[in-house]
Amino acid sequence: MSEFRGHVVAGVVWFLILAVATSLLLPRLVGNRGGWFVLSGWGFVAQLAVAVLAALWPDVDTASRGRKVFYRVLLAFSLYSIARSQWKMAAVIGLVGILPALGNHRGWTHKVWAAVLVPLPIVLLPLYVSDDGRWLRTPDFGKISAGLPFYLAAIVGLFSHLAADGFFGRLLARISGGPAKATRGD
Ligand SMILES: [Zn+2]
Numbered sequence: 001m002s003e004f005r006g007h008v009v010a011g012v013v014w015f016l017i018l019a020v021a022t023s024l025l026l027p028r029l030v031g032n033r034g035g036w037f038v039l040s041g042w043g044f045v046a047q048l049a050v051a052v053l054a055a056l057w058p059d060v061d062t063a064s065r066g067r068k069v070f071y072r073v074l075l076a077f078s079l080y081s082i083a084r085s086q087w088k089m090a091a092v093i094g095l096v097g098i099l100p101a102l103g104n105h106r107g108w109t110h111k112v113w114a115a116v117l118v119p120l121p122i123v124l125l126p127l128y129v130s131d132d133g134r135w136l137r138t139p140d141f142g143k144i145s146a147g148l149p150f151y152l153a154a155i156v157g158l159f160s161h162l163a164a165d166g167f168f169g170r171l172l173a174r175i176s177g178g179p180a181k182a183t184r185g186d
Contacts, residue, residue: 004056004065007161011055014160015048015153039149047153054119054157058109058165060100071097086133092121110162119154123147 019038026037039047053073056066074097081090100109108114126146127139 003059007055007059007066007164008052010160010164011052011157012048014055014163015051015156018156019044037149037152043149047149050122050150051153051157051160054154055160055164057118057158058106058114058161061103061107061109062105067100084133088135089129106165110165112159112162115155115158115162119151119158122154123151 022038038044053070056064056069059066060070061067074093078090078093078097081087081093103109109118123144124139124147126143127141128136130136130140
């Protein structure tokens with residue numbers, strides 16, 4: 001399995017395991033289905049897409065298919081922001097695009113702190129951007145549920161990548177008989 005496909009599969013599997021565990025465990029523990037965590041319908045599909053993109057994201061620091069996918073998504077968001085004259089948003093997206101190039105492969109994009117901090121804008125932006133695209137001085141905490149399910153999906157995807165590169169990657173290498181080594185795009 002290619003590294004690209006491996007990370008896509010890992011992202012899907014981790015998210016599905018979490019979705020099943022959540023729908024089985026939460027009703028027993030807190031008496032609801034955990035709708036704040038796993039959405040239904042198209043929301044679920046969007047969460048899965050976020051988890052897969054997040055599972056590919058750490059390899060933006062190297063020549064990988066994950067980098068191509070990520071930068072195409074970033075380009076689409078950038079063009080959308082420019083078309084709507086949302087200059088601050090376009091500038092933030094540009095900054096996000098620059099940062100991965102500042103580190104070595106398996107550098108900061110593969111750290112646990114990055115997995116928690118990098119997706120934070122998913123939950124913070126809805127609090128600070130009004131429905132008509134204006135920036136708010138004080139956060140609107142009533143909109144926390146807009147971003148939280150996607151933030152959590154992103155964290156799941158990012159940790160699936162770290163696990164696949166780390167412990168599980170070494171395990172697979174041992175099973176297949178070769179030493180674990182960092183190869184291009186993994
Ligand atoms: Zn990696």
